[in-house]
Amino acid sequence: MSTVAFTIIAILTLAAALAAATLPKLMHAALSFAVMFVGISAFFFLLGAEFVGLVQIFVYIGAVAVLIVFTILLTRHDTEKVRGFNWNGVVVAVAVFAGLIWAITKTKSLSQAPLQIEPVTVQRIGELLMTSYVWPLQCVGVLLTAALIGALILVMEEKRE
Amino acid sequence: MTLSNLLIVSAALFCVGLLAALSRRHAIFILIGIEMMLAAANINFIAFWRFGPQPAQPTGVMVAIFAIAIAAAEAAVGLAMVIAVYRHFRTTNVDQLNRLKG
Numbered sequence: 403m404s405t406v407a408f409t410i411i412a413i414l415t416l417a418a419a420l421a422a423a424t425l426p427k428l429m430h431a432a433l434s435f436a437v438m439f440v441g442i443s444a445f446f447f448l449l450g451a452e453f454v455g456l457v458q459i460f461v462y463i464g465a466v467a468v469l470i471v472f473t474i475l476l477t478r479h480d481t482e483k484v485r486g487f488n489w490n491g492v493v494v495a496v497a498v499f500a501g502l503i504w505a506i507t508k509t510k511s512l513s514q515a516p517l518q519i520e521p522v523t524v525q526r527i528g529e530l531l532m533t534s535y536v537w538p539l540q541c542v543g544v545l546l547t548a549a550l551i552g553a554l555i556l557v558m559e560e561k562r563e
Numbered sequence: 564m565t566l567s568n569l570l571i572v573s574a575a576l577f578c579v580g581l582l583a584a585l586s587r588r589h590a591i592f593i594l595i596g597i598e599m600m601l602a603a604a605n606i607n608f609i610a611f612w613r614f615g616p617q618p619a620q621p622t623g624v625m626v627a628i629f630a631i632a633i634a635a636a637e638a639a640v641g642l643a644m645v646i647a648v649y650r651h652f653r654t655t656n657v658d659q660l661n662r663l664k665g
Contacts, residue, residue, distance in 0.1 A: 408564040412572045419576055422595055423583035435595050442602050445572075446627075448564070449613045454605075454627045461631055466598065466638045473591060473642045477649040491586025495578045502574035506567050516566075519618045527624065535625055542632045549636035553643035 407448060415441030428474045436467040453524050566614040569606065577603035590648065590655045594641045601634045 418438035425431045439462040446455035531539050580599030583592055605627045612623020649655050 404564050408568065412568075416572065416575055416579070419579040419599055422599070423579050423587070423592070428589065428591060431592065431595060435598070438599070439602065442576075442606060445569075445606055446609055449569075449609050451609050451613070451624050451627070454609060454624055454631070457628060457631055458602075458605075461635050462598075462602075466635060469638060469642050470591060470595070473645055476646055477591075477655050488586040488588070491582055491584075494585055495582035498581060499574060499578035502578070503571065506570045506574065509567075516564075516614050517618055519613075522621045522624055527621065527628075530621065530625060538625075538629055542629055546632065546636050549640050553639045556640070556643040556647045 404448065407444075411441050411444045411448065415445070429471070432467060432470045432474060435470065436463050439463055439467070450519065450521060453522065453527055566610060569610040569614075573603040573606040573610070576600075576606070588656050588658050590645045590657055591642075593657065594638065594645070597641070598634060598638060601630065601637075605630055 415438055418434045418441060421434035422431045422438055425434060439458060443455040443458045446452070446458060577600050580596040580603060583596030583599065585596075587593060587596070608623045608627045608630065612618060612621070615623070645655055648660065652660060654660070
């Protein structure tokens with residue numbers, strides 16, 4: 403069961419990722435990007451990390467994909483012909499992939515089955531966030547505030563003298 | 564579904580992101596590629612947590628949550644930069660943003 407689901411999700415995710423990376427139209431790429439994040443969330447559900455899967459859907463499909471679509475619409479320009487593909491990037495990506503595959507297949511201890519675990523409840527995550535992870539949580543809060551202010555200042559209209 | 568299969572999928576996803584970041588000339592495609600690479604790293608965090616020796620401690624889940632928060636901040640600032648650059652230069656093609664080139 404799990405193997406079939408894994409294969410389907412893997413094919414869906416990788417196909418959507420390839421489409422997002424290679425489609426010539428930006429809007430199509432942004433929509434494939436959203437589909438790819440559905441696939442990644444499905445991986446998280448399959449692995450028993452339901453909360454992370456939900457957060458991924460909320461943050462990426464609900465916020466980041468919409469932000470990307472807004473940016474595409476705000477910066478649309480159809481006049482200039484953008485030079486297409488840079489094939490050096492393909493060479494580098496294939497080389498990195500070959501190196502990673504070599505490292506993964508050479509490692510012996512990677513083919514074990516997962517242990518049975520209790521599902522990680524949201525209550526447990528909340529308790530941990532408020533006890534052992536309270537300092538990282540505060541730092542992420544400061545970082546998000548700084549990013550929000552920074553993004554606002556970057557896109558604020560400059561005053562014409 | 565073994566750990567090595569998951570690692571191969573996330574390696575493939577990382578390399579597709581790298582391809583998008585390196586070979587496309589449009590700034591938004593580069594951001595999409597960076598987000599893909601971050602997502603691949605998140606899959607690795609969750610996979611190593613799930614198949615690791617101590618899955619009772621949800622350390623990988625916490626790291627993935629923080630990584631998602633930081634990736635969201637990065638996306639917001641990156642897209643704001645794309646809009647600011649577009650206002651100045653009227654282009655989002657990174658090949659034409661060469662004013663600092665020596």
